[in-house]
Amino acid sequence: MVVSNKMDKTVVVVVERLVRHAQYHKYLRQRERYKAHDEKNQCQVGDRVRLVETRPLSRDKRWAVRAILSAARRSPT
Numbered sequence: 001m002v003v004s005n006k007m008d009k010t011v012v013v014v015v016e017r018l019v020r021h022a023q024y025h026k027y028l029r030q031r032e033r034y035k036a037h038d039e040k041n042q043c044q045v046g047d048r049v050r051l052v053e054t055r056p057l058s059r060d061k062r063w064a065v066r067a068i069l070s071a072a073r074r075s076p077t
Helices: none
Strands: 001-009 012-022 028-036 046-051 063-072
Touching: 012 046, 012 063, 028 046
Parallel strands: 028 063
Antiparallel strands: 001 012, 012 028, 046 063
């Protein structure tokens, strides 16, 4: 899910996954943040996207947006 699109041609994507604790068998939510290349600046905050690994594009950016799976709901203002 896209959480920031303030940079030019770059979005910040949060990937959440559930991991089971080895000893207590409780499920924990782990989050990782990735910076991804968005060539056409199409992504908006709240969009669900598919990422693909690429060559290093900058110090932090090693992913690119392949597709927007679902767009965020926009509230009419």
